[in-house]
Amino acid sequence: MAPSSSPSTSSSKAPIVTVTGDALALEDLVAVARGEARADLAEGVAGRMEFSRSVVAAAVEEDRVMYGVTTGFGALADTHIGRADLEQMQLALVRSHCAGVGAPLPDEVVRGMLLLRARTLAAGYSGVRVDLPSRLLELLDRGLLPVVPGKGSVGASGDLAQLAHLAAPLVGEGRLRREGEDLLGRPSAELLAEEGLEPLILAAKEGLSLLNGTEPMQVLLALAVAEVGLLVKVADIACAMSVESLLGTDKPYDERVQVIRPHPGQLASASNLRRLLAGSPLVASHRQSDHAVQDSYCLRCAPQVHGAVRDVLDHARRVLVIELGSVVDNPVIVPDGEVMSTGNFHGEPLAFAGDMLAIAVSELASIAERRTDRMLDPAFSRDLPAFLAKDPGTNSGFMIAQYTAASLVSENKVLAHPSSVDTIPTSGNQEDHVSMGWTSMRKLREVVANVRAVLAVEVLAASQALDFRSALAEPGAASAAAHARVRTDVATMDADREVSEQIMTVDRLLPEVVAAVEGAIGALD
Numbered sequence: 001m002a003p004s005s006s007p008s009t010s011s012s013k014a015p016i017v018t019v020t021g022d023a024l025a026l027e028d029l030v031a032v033a034r035g036e037a038r039a040d041l042a043e044g045v046a047g048r049m050e051f052s053r054s055v056v057a058a059a060v061e062e063d064r065v066m067y068g069v070t071t072g073f074g075a076l077a078d079t080h081i082g083r084a085d086l087e088q089m090q091l092a093l094v095r096s097h098c099a100g101v102g103a104p105l106p107d108e109v110v111r112g113m114l115l116l117r118a119r120t121l122a123a124g125y126s127g128v129r130v131d132l133p134s135r136l137l138e139l140l141d142r143g144l145l146p147v148v149p150g151k152g153s154v155g156a157s158g159d160l161a162q163l164a165h166l167a168a169p170l171v172g173e174g175r176l177r178r179e180g181e182d183l184l185g186r187p188s189a190e191l192l193a194e195e196g197l198e199p200l201i202l203a204a205k206e207g208l209s210l211l212n213g214t215e216p217m218q219v220l221l222a223l224a225v226a227e228v229g230l231l232v233k234v235a236d237i238a239c240a241m242s243v244e245s246l247l248g249t250d251k252p253y254d255e256r257v258q259v260i261r262p263h264p265g266q267l268a269s270a271s272n273l274r275r276l277l278a279g280s281p282l283v284a285s286h287r288q289s290d291h292a293v294q295d296s297y298c299l300r301c302a303p304q305v306h307g308a309v310r311d312v313l314d315h316a317r318r319v320l321v322i323e324l325g326s327v328v329d330n331p332v333i334v335p336d337g338e339v340m341s342t343g344n345f346h347g348e349p350l351a352f353a354g355d356m357l358a359i360a361v362s363e364l365a366s367i368a369e370r371r372t373d374r375m376l377d378p379a380f381s382r383d384l385p386a387f388l389a390k391d392p393g394t395n396s397g398f399m400i401a402q403y404t405a406a407s408l409v410s411e412n413k414v415l416a417h418p419s420s421v422d423t424i425p426t427s428g429n430q431e432d433h434v435s436m437g438w439t440s441m442r443k444l445r446e447v448v449a450n451v452r453a454v455l456a457v458e459v460l461a462a463s464q465a466l467d468f469r470s471a472l473a474e475p476g477a478a479s480a481a482a483h484a485r486v487r488t489d490v491a492t493m494d495a496d497r498e499v500s501e502q503i504m505t506v507d508r509l510l511p512e513v514v515a516a517v518e519g520a521i522g523a524l525d
Contacts, residue, residue, distance in 0.1 A: 014038045019115070019137065021048050021122035023325025026317065030226045032140070033112035033219060035179070039137055045122045046130040052333035056127035059339065060086060060204045066339050067331050069127075069205045090207030091171060097164030097211055098174060100149030104183040105162070105216075110148055112219030113166050114140040116324075117210070125332040126209040127339075131200060135170050142195060147175035147185040148216075154426055155347035155437030158328060159216035162438070167210035172199030213328040217350045220441035221320050224354070227448050228313050228361050231455060232306060233514050233524045235364045236269055237482055238458040239302045240276035242371040243295075244475045245465030247286045247382045250277040252300045265310030268525035270303035275521055280476030282469055296380075298370035305367050312360035316353040323350060347437030351420035354440035358447045362412040365454035369405040372458045375465050376402050388464045388493075395496040398461050401503060405457045408450040415443045415450075456507035459486060467492050481520035482513050 017028040020042040031037035059066045060083060070086070071079060105113075118133035118140075120126070139145070146169045152161035168174025169188035176192070177185030185191075192199060202210075243250065250273070251257075258270040277283055294300065331341045376398055378386040389397030419436040426434060463486045466475050474480065489509060490502050506513075518524060 016040055018042050019045070019119050019122050019133065021045055021119065021124055024119055026222055026225065026320060026324060029112055029115060029222050029324065032115045033108045033223060035108070035111065039115050039140055041118070041122065041134055041137055045133065048124040049122065049128070049130050052124055052127040053129060055333045055337050055339065056205050067341055086204045087202060090202040090204065093207040094164050094167050094171060094210065095173065097160050098168055100152035100161035100165055102149050102151030105148045105150050107145055107179055108223065109219050110145045111140060112222065113148070113215050116215035116218055117163065117166065117213065120213055120215065120327060120329060121209060123327050125327045126329045127333050128206045128209045129203060132170070132206060132210065135200060139169065143179040144176050144191060144195065145179060147177055147183065150442065153216070153438035154424065154434040155217060155351055156426060156431045156434035157330065158213040158345040158347065159438050160211050162216040163211045163213060170200050171202060209329050212330045212345045214323060214345060214347050214350055217347050217437045217441050218320065218323050220445055221316065221350055221354055224357060224444050224448050225313065225317050225320055227452070228357065230511060230514060231361065231364060231451055232310050232313065234455045234510050235306050235368060236272040236524065237276060237478065237513065237517050238368060238455055238462060239299070239371065240273055241462035241466065241479045241482060242375060242458060243277060243299055244280055244282040244479050245375055245384070245462050245469060246299065247282070248295045248299045249287070250274065250283055252295070253303060258303065263307055263311060265314070266303045266307030268310055269306040272524045273303060276478040277476055280479070281473040282475050285473040296374065298367050298374065302367065305363055309360045309364055312356050316357045319349050319353040347435035348420065351435040351437030351440045354437060354444045355418035355420045358440070358444040359416045361451050362416045362447055365409050365412060365451040368454050368458045369409045372405055372461050373402055375461050384465055384468055388461060390494050397493065397496070398464065398499065401457050401461065401499050404503065405454045408454050412447050412450050415447050419443065452510065453503065453507055456503050456510060459513065460490065460502055460506045463487065464493060477520045478517045481516040485509060485513050485516040
């Protein structure tokens with residue numbers, strides 16, 4: 001998945017997502033993360049947050065035992081903290097949890113984290129001042145992004161290290177960068193001073209409330225869900241182009257066959273393939289030929305494979321929708337005023353969803369690579385030139401593009417190994433079962449990027465194959481639209497030239513390919 005290159009959300013013309021503390025829509029989160037929308041805090045949020053804040057203030061005044069407020073954290077939960085040390089403890093907590101390593105997270109992920117952490121605090125269960133979500137959204141609006149290292153979370157009390165690095169600039173520590181600047185950024189104090197912003201002084205519980213939560217996992221899963229939503233459409237389009245290129249049959253997609261195994265995703269994919277191939281002169285040109293009796297599995301079983309991916313995607317989306325309206329802080333102040341310790345920060349639901357989606361979407365690449373190989377191999381391509389080269393031998397055509405696809409498919413087999421079956425104790429064995437959900441999401445991000453590239457290879461190869469089939473017949477309206485959009489930016493390869501650039505160009509064009517097809521035949525399922 002390519003990192004966002006969108007401009008800052010500070011433009012007054014951008015749509016506004018209002019943070020009320022209630023659930024955020026998945027589409028709104030993705031829009032803010034990608035820099036396509038701004039976010040602001042609803043007017044009533046301060047009032048919504050006041051009750052829980054007053055409960056914390058009373059506990060401090062009365063010196064009552066309250067985890068994370070008048071006690072230490074994790075394995076130090078039995079250690080009492082006096083009133084004189086409360087502010088220092090909250091600051092020390094943020095400092096000590098800034099322990100991440102690895103390359104900084106890209107802009108789109110950090111933008112999403114700022115939005116989601118503000119939403120959680122605005123829900124009114126955390127006992128903190130409105131200043132915290134307000135400042136998080138102010139950084140977002142000004143395009144000031146905390147530098148957040150990408151590694152170092154076990155997904156137990158949420159993603160502690162990542163959230164600590166997100167929080168540090170609020171108190172003038174850690175590092176900040178302006179959107180588009182070097183990912184390593186500058187000391188936060190410098191940028192805050194340039195912007196005329198005073199660092200916050202954390203009150204009781206505020207350091208803790210900035211750290212506990214699953215928001216980083218939520219952002220990565222949300223971006224993956226949005227991307228896979230595109231790729232399942234691309235997979236159906238690529239398959240239809242390959243069916244036409246390979247002189248395949250559309251009979252396996254017949255509704256009479258599909259309804260007797262009615263998995264929702266399978267039905268949707270089969271419906272798409274029927275529409276994508278409807279009226280195709282290429283399909284009609286050989287409908288009565290002997291070879292059209294039965295195609296290979298990568299063509300015939302596409303709805304069953306693509307559809308199963310869609311079903312897992314729907315599950316991941318359901319998990320995410322619930323999480324985007326959940327309170328994942330600890331402890332929380334419930335409406336009757338009781339302060340309760342919770343395990344809502346544990347990332348297991350997200351970890352399972354991320355692992356399942358990585359496994360599922362890997363199969364989109366696996367089956368796409370097989371279709372690509374059939375178009376390149378003269379033993380199976382039904383008279384297409386070897387490797388789709390106009391002059392095979394002198395030219396190698398797309399031979400090595402299949403190597404690239406095969407490499408990515410193989411890499412995904414490693415990356416799809418689930419992280420959620422692992423656990424390792426932390427915090428002196430207090431946190432003795434962890435989700436490893438952050439690792440699940442990081443791997444998922446890599447898998448999705450690989451799948452997108454493999455599908456780009458198939459679309460590129462199928463476009464070349466359709467050029468060769470033009471002497472026999474034209475493709476249907478859908479494949480013609482996809483082919484035309486590709487050819488606007490990538491010319492037919494009449495003689496060998498660099499293939500990498502062609503693959504990357506088609507990868508970038510995939511949303512436009514889908515838009516072109518939907519413009520020709522209507523929206524796909």
